[in-house]
Amino acid sequence: MDELKLRNVHLQQVQNQIRHRTDGLSSSSLVLRRGQPFTILIGYDGRPFDPLKDKLVFRIVLGPQSVEIPVSMSGNPSLSQWSAVLERSVLDPNAGRTQAVSLFSPASSSVGVYTLQLRVETRGTIKTHVLGQFTLLCNPWCQADSVFLPSEDLRDEYIRNDFGLLFKGSPGNVVSRPWSFGQYEKGILDICMKLLELSPQSQADTRRDLQNRSSPVYISRVISAMVNCQDDKGVLMGNWSGKYSDGVNPSTWSGSADILRMWAERHFSPVKYGQCWVFAAVMCTVMRVLGIPTRVITNFNSAHDTNMNMVIEEYYSEMGEKLSIGRDSVWNFHVWVESWMKRPDLDGGYDGWQVLDPTPQEMSAGTYRCGPAAVKAVHEQKVSAPYDVPFVYAEVNADVRRMIIKDGRILATSVDKDSVGALICTKRPGAMLMQDVTSEYKTEDRRSFSSDVRGGGDTPRNFARSGEGANGRAPQGVRVSLQLLKAPVVGENLSFNVIITNNEAMPKLLRKHVNAQNKEFNRNPTGTFWEAHDDMKIGPRETVTVKHEISFNKYMLNEAMEDCLVNLSVVIEDVNSQERVLASEEFNISSPHLNIQIQNEHSVIINTQQVATISFTNPFSVAVSGDLIVVGSGLLEEKVQTRLTIQPRETMRRAIRFIPTMTGVKMLHASLELTNPSTVLRGFKTVTVQAA
Missing domain, CATH: 2.60.40.10 (Immunoglobulins)
Known part of the structure; x- marks a missing residue:
């Protein structure tokens, strides 16, 4: 009788990725979520597979560590360790015999790029086959995973949605800023995995790093540091000088994919330049790719308290000029991210949203990063909780002490207890609107704090x-x-x-x-x-x-x-x-807005050409010139760029043709960077792409 001979192995990339909700993520290899089975097909020739005489053993390799998984004939997969179960055998007259096997990864598996091998043992013959690689991500759909998010709508928003709004400006005049997170763009998944591989933790001790990658708390601290380049081969270099001639003005970025690709194409040299909203938006992209639910947060009137005394001192001259004195400051707005995860390292009750801030402001354990700081810990003033809760707490709660000075003498003092953290917000799930989350950070009356929360007890406390x-x-x-x-x-x-x-x-x-x-x-x-x-x-x-x-x-x-x-x-x-x-x-x-209209916007069909019209009426008394740039992940393969000059009171209209390549809600984003006056105008339109 013929020997059993392995003919091929089909990893069923399309079917498995649909079931694992990783469809759309661009990779040449299989992309999976932990804590969920996936099925592969083993084709063989010769005699039928005999479970009493033949043995199949999978070997899962991640860096220097590996695990062997004998295929069991029946039963349920183990929830605590890798397992494999024989599912069914099919005889195809044209293709020979095929055996289906389900493999299961525990929900605590490490995030990383694995190699899958198969050893076939038959009657004294042992042959090992390398089947390929697969990328394993966190799984917010799996209850056993520490990033499990119970709402399907929120999982769609904070994992699968590839566009959003960032908020800037001031509490009384909030400006919504469209952003393309771009996690489905070509190469982005592999670049995000490279971010983990190039981290100082991985370079110093690969085995330990890979073991620790089972924890989203650990992963989030690594990514928070790697999005900036202060201590490592990170993605972005910060610049707040106003001089960007050797790089890109942070205000002109419209999405994360261009930044991540530029970082990879330049052999992992930092991209110039980023500011807080750019750092946060890029981190949001990376975390969503890794399977950790993440949203972008804006804190208006955000305190940067360098000496941790919970008081920001501001100085004015007697003529009313604000003076640049002291290291503390209040940013008109500051942008960070929140990621959803359990906190087994804390004493219960602090699971959920965690603040993570990749903007390099202060060091955390010797590295420029911040978090994860449990939002609930900030709200409850638990400043002893790791990581960096006191710094975040000050950002939303510090007092502002304003002084009028002359010749080194204080002429008048007033203390403002309300302006810091005046509004904390994010994008509302399922809508291009703002959601106020201030109450998640701040109590209604924060003046009842215990004295150990706030230093500098000699600071005047009267509200002025x-x-x-x-x-x-x-x-x-x-x-x-x-x-x-x-x-x-x-x-x-x-x-x-x-x-x-x-x-x-x-x-x-x-x-x-x-x-x-x-x-x-x-x-x-x-x-x-x-x-x-x-x-x-x-x-x-x-x-x-x-x-x-x-x-x-x-x-x-x-x-x-x-x-x-x-x-x-x-x-x-x-x-x-x-x-x-x-x-x-x-x-x-605020700047004027661009208007975008979609022709037949209620019948936009995948792989069918559509037309968008972008218009703008010049409100200025002089002609303006600038570059019009239109982008849209899943709508435009490449950005469209046009040089324009618009006369006073003239209305500009430009037709943009695009062919959608993905179904679902997508965003078309236009920006017009004017040179005179120097300002950036923006507009966006969400598009629902239907199947053919």
């Missing part, structure tokens, strides 16, 4: 927002506030009121100093672009409103930015008492 107090005392004779008259838009003048109230029953002579400074989102402003100083009289118990207007040519920037940020402040001095009171406001000036 918008100039309602000075010298650490309750409001005295004069009160001042600022009021924007309309939402600021690039190209228009800024209009605002200074509102002054005399609280006393006697007239006063006042000096008013109003100051406006351009600023970047993560630092104190430098240089005044507009100011106004005058004396005024105010009657007893009188309230006076003074209107000011700043022309566009006073605040326009030289470097292209998505939104211009302004620090506006006013100092009122009582000439007789020399008491001073300060009001300040930081706000963004």
